[in-house]
Amino acid sequence: MSLRSRIGGWRSGLIVVMLVLLILAAIRQLTQPLWGEPEIALEMGGTYEDMRKHSSASFSPLIRGHVWFGIPKVDAKLRFVDPQFGFTTPVARFFTVDFDDSVIFGIRMSPQIEPLLIDDALKVVLDLQDQWRAKGWVAKGLQNNPTIVDTPEWRAYLRKGILAGITYWQADDKYQVMLVVGRFEDYRNPTEERYLITLALAKPWTPFDEIEDSYDEPRHFPAPQPK
Structure with missing residues (x-):
C-alpha cells in the first residue's frame, strides 16, 4: 500500500x-x-415498567416475585405523579421504591445528596410542605407533630439533637407522607451542624382521624407549637 x-x-x-x-x-x-438532573417519575399503584419508561434515571433490574425494593443507579429527584397531589423533590442519593409483584406501594428516600446545614435543610422541608399545602394535602397529628417552620424555637429544638422534627401530611384517603429532619453527625464535617431529611410515602397507615382527639401523654421534649 x-x-x-x-x-x-x-x-x-x-x-x-x-x-x-x-x-x-x-x-x-x-x-x-x-x-x-436525572428524574424518577413514579405513580403509586403504577408498575415497575411504567416507572422505567417515564424516568430518565436508570434503575436496578426487575426482580420477579412479591415484596422487594428497587434502587436507582444514579442520584435522582422524585417526580410524584398524580393529577391533583403530585410534587417534586430535590435530587436524592438514598432512594428506594417498594414493590409487590411489580406494583409500587411505597417510597423511602432522603431528598438530598449529603447532610445539609440547617438553612438548607429547612429550605427543603419548607418547600415540600408548601407544595403539599398548595396541592391539597392536609397536615395530620398536629398535637404532637406540628408542621415545621423556620423560627428560632424550631432551630433550637433541632439543634438539641435529642428528637427529630416530624410532620405528617395526608392526601384524602390516597396517600400519607411522613417527613423527618434531625441532627446528623457528619464525619466529613465534624465541626458543623448537619441535618438529615427522610421521607416515607405510602397509602395511609396511621388513622389520624380516629386518634386525633384521644388523650396522649405530653412529651418531655415537645416540638414547638405554632403561635
Missing part, C-alpha cells in the same frame, strides 16, 4: 470518528436537561 493510500485511509477514518463525535455531542446537547 502506498503512502498516499495510507494517508487517505487515515483521513477517512478520522472523518468518520469526527462525525460520530459530532453526533454524540448533538445528542448530549439535546438531552442535557435529563442528564444534568
Whole structure:
C-alpha cells in the first residue's frame, strides 16, 4: 500500500470518528436537561415498567416475585405523579421504591445528596410542605407533630439533637407522607451542624382521624407549637 493510500485511509477514518463525535455531542446537547438532573417519575399503584419508561434515571433490574425494593443507579429527584397531589423533590442519593409483584406501594428516600446545614435543610422541608399545602394535602397529628417552620424555637429544638422534627401530611384517603429532619453527625464535617431529611410515602397507615382527639401523654421534649 502506498503512502498516499495510507494517508487517505487515515483521513477517512478520522472523518468518520469526527462525525460520530459530532453526533454524540448533538445528542448530549439535546438531552442535557435529563442528564444534568436525572428524574424518577413514579405513580403509586403504577408498575415497575411504567416507572422505567417515564424516568430518565436508570434503575436496578426487575426482580420477579412479591415484596422487594428497587434502587436507582444514579442520584435522582422524585417526580410524584398524580393529577391533583403530585410534587417534586430535590435530587436524592438514598432512594428506594417498594414493590409487590411489580406494583409500587411505597417510597423511602432522603431528598438530598449529603447532610445539609440547617438553612438548607429547612429550605427543603419548607418547600415540600408548601407544595403539599398548595396541592391539597392536609397536615395530620398536629398535637404532637406540628408542621415545621423556620423560627428560632424550631432551630433550637433541632439543634438539641435529642428528637427529630416530624410532620405528617395526608392526601384524602390516597396517600400519607411522613417527613423527618434531625441532627446528623457528619464525619466529613465534624465541626458543623448537619441535618438529615427522610421521607416515607405510602397509602395511609396511621388513622389520624380516629386518634386525633384521644388523650396522649405530653412529651418531655415537645416540638414547638405554632403561635
